[in-house]
Amino acid sequence: MNRRENWDYQSALAWLDELGETQVKPGLARIRALMATLGDPQQQLRAVIIGGTNGKGTTCWLLEDALCRAGFRVGCATSPHLHSVRERLRLDRSPVSEAEFAALADVVRRACRKMAEHPSYFEVLTSITLAWFARREADIVVLEVGLGGELDAMNIVDAEVAVLTTLALEHTDWLGDNLEAIARTKAGIVRPGTHVITGWPPEFHRFIPPCASLANGASAREWAALALERLGIAGEVGKTQPPGRREQAGNIMLDCAHNPHALSWLLARIAEPAVVVFGCLHDKPLAKMLALLPLGAELLACAPDSPRARSAAVVVAAARKLGRRGRACDSVAEALELAGERPTLVVGSSYLVAEARRDLGLPGSDES
DSSP states (O other), X not given: OOHHHHOOHHHHHHHHHHHOTTOOOOOSXXXXXXXXXXXXXXXXXXXXXXXXXXXXXXXXXXXXXXXXXXXXXXXXXXXXXXXXXXXXXXXXXXXXXXXXXXXXXXXXXXXXXXXXXXXXXHHXXXXXXXXXXXXXXXXXXXXXXXXXXXTSGGGGSOOSEEEEOOOXXXXXXXXXXXXXXXXXHHGGGOOTTOEEEEOSOGGGGGXXXXXXXXXXXXXXXXXXXXXXXXXXXXXXOOOOOOTTSSEEXXXXXXXXXOSHHHHXXXXXXXXXXXXXXXXXXXXXXXXXXXXXXXXXXXXXXXXXXXXXXXXXXXXXXXXXXTTXXXXXXXXXXXXXXXXXXXXXXXXXXXXXXXXXHHHHTOTXXXXX
């Protein structure tokens, strides 16, 4: 029995694991070659592309919801996922089925074999996503940029509308160590005919290339509403929130804020928690994030479920250097048990939030 006859969803996941989610390969040459092999399905798509530092996922979620309620067949691509890779590509708010994902992954896998350089994990997922949207004849697609903008695989799409949400230091090894460099690469998703919506300060607008129009907004709801307007669609932005973004489960709030900018924004908008369950990856500015946490909150440190995670002991040691106490926990479940009924915030990493959602049995947490 050959490999193709055995190919199924689990085979597709195993293949993606081999590619390595954390392996970054900037550049558009591979994705262009791959999409050409697939017949350039992205050229069939009417698209909104969403880049920036924070607020991308929430903007995608709000715009997807508004377009669906307006009667359109809507494809939406976001990253990262919390529980299942299928969360990253949705049609009419429903994830791709295991069977469809496996079938398209097999098509892309065979196309990759013909290439001189194998595409990355994210390039493969991008090609699967865009091919599925075209195959299912989506009216409009909402696409979240993965890393940066100019050299991100999603930039293979010429979007009608581009949203540049916020601007802050992030991924400095790849994007540059100053806001000017980061603005330049993020603005690379803009084409001459693109309508641009941004939350950037005016002094950074000079990095946005010539475009069809430029509008300013201050929040995900405003960016989504302006995108509808630029698309010429009469619709209303609802109040829905994506899982893991200010998600409330009894006395526990879960949020994927994973950098100082996002954490500061979050803490300014919620009631001060009594307990913070915190964990982050090793590429995040740990001291800056810990310094933002409320001094009156008990700090319970956990290592996110990732090979790139900082250990709980490292987090506690860093907290001590800042003059605050913390306790290392072996798991999120242990931390939540220690928190008891006190108001608790779980924050710092999407991996940490995913583990908490599983422990709490929240919707979608049993997917794989």
